Amino acid sequence: MALKRLSIEQLLGLNKFVVDDEEAHILLDKECCRSCITRPCTAACPAGCYKAEKGEVNFDYAGCLECGTCRVVCPLSDRAIVWRYPRGGFGIQFRYG
């Protein structure tokens, strides 16, 4: 049986997440994103959490793999992103790792 290409949604669907409904661990200042021309987060985030839609950047923390790439590549990171790990026990739970 040949391998199939999987979409990012399918890939993330294989993972175990304990989503923290009360606290978003990454906060985005969308005002900053509006002035950001290159928007590297949209391609660099391995979970596809950042999506450019209609001139805005939308962010969903639910599939976040907690790598920290977005914070490193963001040219306005001091202002645009408040980045933390999820609260203890929440977020991604690798079964293999």
Add this chain to the structure above:
Amino acid sequence: MANDKFTAIVVGAGPAGSTAALVLARAGHEVLLIEKGAVPGAKNMFGGRLYSHALNRIIPEFWERAPVERPVVRETLTLLHDGRSVSLNVRNLDWVSPPHHSFTLHRAEFDAWLASEAEEAGAMLACSIRVDDLLMENGRVIGIRAGEDEMFADVVIAADGVNSLLAQRAGLAGMASPRQVATGVKQIIELPSDVIRRRFQLEGNNGAAQLFVGDCTGGMQGGGFVYTNRESVSLGLVINANELRKTQRSLFELIEDFKMNPHIAPLLEGGDVGEYSAHLIPEAGLAMMPRVFGQGILVAGDAAGFALNLGYVVRGMDFAIASGEAAAKTVIQAKKHNDFSRRGLSFYQKYLRENFVLRDLAAYRRAPEFMENCRLFETYPDLITSLMAEVFTVSGSQPVHLFTKILSRVRQSRVSLAKLFIDGWRGATWL
């Protein structure tokens, strides 16, 4: 115990933190190991494989007890370009007899085991706790804060990994720049063990490791990897974050391309993807090393940037384990004099030099610069694979001798002989 003071609070139950806690607990010290994951390992991923030497000194013959997957008997380095590949294959049976050279493993299992070793030695393990800040008094670290809770210790060991909050809070490190880190993505492809054995030509439970350089990263600085586990294959890519800043291709598309690449797909056929993960790797070596000790604080493992990517060897676990051990030894020494000031903790540097961490990082200090050479990821894989393909092609056309073939390929690649020589020389002396 909440109001008691520990000798050390270790933040992060990865290999650095658990080793530090283990060595301190063995010496009879009160040590608290804090981990934000629900269990140790739940947050951690890596390529691959653990080089055994560092852990074998601390837990002799650890493989008898640790959840390791396969000892690696075969190393392969593959250059990829278009439909062509050239591989260097090295097999060494000495690598799979004790003391086994390296093992593939799953971090979720391995990290949990190492933390349990620390616990058995007497360390206190607290999971599902995210440390939010350091507690400071007169410019020195006296403990940590997690939510509403405050905990105190003579010294805090920051083993909190590559995005180290603590090293930054202590003023020892700044934010990493994109050039200094790489993003790794990985898929676990589940396959029966006999299929893995046949496809990778392995005997018994021996394993294989394969690293790829070339168009699997779309010409970006980085590479691909494949490691065999007992009943799965780890497949992934590592790409420098500065390159990711400029690309339009998303990482999850690149790893799918890599998986479907005709050079790779036959190895994985019939497998099911079991997990998709991502993590940063410190890549700049000594250049990104923060100050690794301060007043009441030591920094170990990835938090200190102790990792090395040479293209054919990727190391971080052995540095993490050895630096965790060095941090513990430093605390034991400092406790004797009850001096946890910067000066009292300065032994750390000495231990790191003695046990290979700083020695090896210094020896390879120019490797990160070498890796920034874009010719490595496009021009050379193209040149070498097309040359080798030509060497093996019989087409009935006019014979051309090897030397002429090489010259004409080099000319076509438009790399000057001087550049080729310099790159070759640097590769031979910096790596």
